[in-house]
Amino acid sequence: MSTQSLSGKELAGEIRRRAREQARDLEQGGIHPALAVVIATDDGSTHWYVRSIERAAEAAGIGCRIIDLGHDATEQVLASVLRDLGAEPSVHGIILQTPLPAGVRTDALVGLIPPEKDIDGANPLSLGRLAVGQPAFAPATARSVVEILEHYRIPVAGRSAVVVGRSAVVGKPLALLLMERDAAVTVCHSRSGPLERYTAEADIVVVAAGRTGLLNGSHVSPASVVIDVGTNVLADGSLVGDVDADSVRGVAAALSPVPGGVGSVTTALLLLHTVEAARRSSLVPVLENA
Amino acid sequence: MSTQSLSGKELAGEIRRRAREQARDLEQGGIHPALAVVIATDDGSTHWYVRSIERAAEAAGIGCRIIDLGHDATEQVLASVLRDLGAEPSVHGIILQTPLPAGVRTDALVGLIPPEKDIDGANPLSLGRLAVGQPAFAPATARSVVEILEHYRIPVAGRSAVVVGRSAVVGKPLALLLMERDAAVTVCHSRSGPLERYTAEADIVVVAAGRTGLLNGSHVSPASVVIDVGTNVLADGSLVGDVDADSVRGVAAALSPVPGGVGSVTTALLLLHTVEAARRSSLVPVLENA
Known part of the structure; x- marks a missing residue:
């Protein structure tokens, strides 16, 4: 029998287009959707991957800040950078790129990404919210x-x-x-x-x-x-x-x-999640946790 | 064929005994394990259930505080009580008993139970931690x-x-x-x-x-x-x-x-979770989130 090939390319193109259109709408409202990628490795393929996100973001009209902390970054430095990005209103999405330096506790660090900026669903709280049907980004x-x-x-x-x-x-x-x-x-x-x-x-x-x-x-x-x-x-x-x-x-x-x-669809979705996060951040803040 | 009956009674007894022994050990170290149950309903069977938890806790040497806020408690009042209990060092376990008054957002309230006191696994963060293999109480x-x-x-x-x-x-x-x-x-x-x-x-x-x-x-x-x-x-x-x-x-x-x-096992586990929470609270605090 002939097996259908489920290419992701057309879909990825559609999602990028949606992200670009929504980014443009947000721009017109004075919001500049932006993504921050924190990286702390010398691994070449990881750097290549992060640059591909950056190029895709730029093509979609989304700002992309790459914060390269080097392969010997400590957990403390990583935590401090993540806290700053979490508090920074001009950053809507945060990715903590793995691999991280040996000895660094990834699970403690991903807990510092606020769920509303956790566009790759890395924080366990995002997963828990997904499980109970609350708004959250899936990986x-x-x-x-x-x-x-x-x-x-x-x-x-x-x-x-x-x-x-x-x-x-x-x-x-x-x-x-x-x-x-x-x-x-x-x-x-x-x-x-x-x-x-x-x-x-x-x-x-x-x-x-x-x-x-x-x-x-x-x-x-x-x-x-x-x-x-x-x-x-x-x-x-x-x-x-x-x-x-x-x-x-x-x-x-x-x-x-x-x-x-x-x-090919995954990178496009990171962009879409970023504009979704930016749009939500622009809404009247809903009182969380009563 | 003959179907084996998987009674929970013997197991419940064993777990209660374990809880009682651990509670006694903690008492000797000056820690009095205690549980708080927040209730806001007139439903008779819910009151009956909460009293059964109270009796079981007392029999195991675990303190049990029932905080009855009445069937017309507001979300604000419930939130304030949960925040206080979360911050209160003498309370090790918190249960927010359902049903809650109409209009109250249960999902916002359970998010106020600190995971380390969330002995019935109601906070989505507990579920997320369970999913990623971090310490957490399951329901x-x-x-x-x-x-x-x-x-x-x-x-x-x-x-x-x-x-x-x-x-x-x-x-x-x-x-x-x-x-x-x-x-x-x-x-x-x-x-x-x-x-x-x-x-x-x-x-x-x-x-x-x-x-x-x-x-x-x-x-x-x-x-x-x-x-x-x-x-x-x-x-x-x-x-x-x-x-x-x-x-x-x-x-x-x-x-x-x-x-x-x-x-029958469920109530016993709530007691065991409470003493486990009390024991963990007595350990040298581990720096969470770096």
Whole structure:
């Protein structure tokens, strides 16, 4: 059978366009949507990624401030910078880019990003708010998956969705987003036994485990829609997902490619979240916590 | 076949004993563990429930302050009381008892319970911390389910667990607790289609949907362990769960009764959480958020 390719490129373009239009509207109201990315590593690919966010933000009319604290930044310095950005009214979105220097407690630092500026859903409070249905930003990668499903009009309500991987960054928030959209959601992982027990009859299979070739054609059915969240860099520098695409193609109904799938939508969503955060900040402040 | 009855009574007794012993140890160190329950309703069964917590606390050597603000308490008054209790060092655990007066925003109020005193896991931050693996109290009902499984040595790791119900109070936190224990976890609900699609082959089925008779013998298999979280009061005043027990008995491997199952363990866990909160408060304060 022919497997549909769920490219994210057209959708990413649409989202960028929406972000640009909303940024323009905000500009006209005197608000200049802006994003701050805090980075503290020498890792080349991380710097490349952050620069790609910066370029995308500029193209959308969104300010982007990169705060490079160097690979030996202390937790104290990082905390102080995050507190300042949290309090700074001209910054609407904050990303704390990983990896961070060894010994720095990431979990303590992400707790310093105010939920209303937490455009990549890194603060546990954002995740908790998502779980109870309060306004919050989901991690952009998790939202990217549901946006791709929606873009291709793949029904979610009443369907079974299996998420492979239980990370706080993708698996868990994605499970919440799919539940909210009325799917029956199964989260399985490296310790839950044979994958095919769960994936074989699922309508939607999302793989977010960080392991090359984890899912192959034997795990899925002709009815399966497969979304590949994996981003694994091979020795030759090429990027592959968690799905053995050659094996799944010809078996499943649809598959999102890597690269060009989830990842391309993710950056666009960071921009959209930034303008959403800027718009909300411009509304009459709602009294939080009574 | 004969279905094992997973009574919670012995376990509840054990947990109360543990709470009492730990409370005594804390007393000897000059710490008097104490719980505060805020109530704002005329509902008789709610008052009865709160008094049962008070009696259990007193029997365990835990102080229990009931703050009855009346059925017409405003959100402002409730917020002010919760803020005071949050700041009061002699109070280690806080429960905001529902139902609350109409118009009061429960979600804004629970956000005022500091996570370290949030012994019934009501604050979304507690749920978020649970999701990312940071120290937090789970809602007592959710923890009760995993304690019953552990008490009866029912394996969870590598097994499939199906949770029926996606509430923020039981379904979602329970899914997190089961994932943490290495189960493959499926959450299904009223809009996810026929139950048996998910329950029929599950090793563990937990029903927390608040609907009498929702799960019956046709939904489960001889291998199923069924935990009934439902507490539905019938017209004649009797208490029944979400499981049609007569129908499931004789089919499933095991079933927790209602009453005498999950509910009896829940109150005991509120006491244990209170002494745990008191013990943590006595430790050298760890610098949170750097």
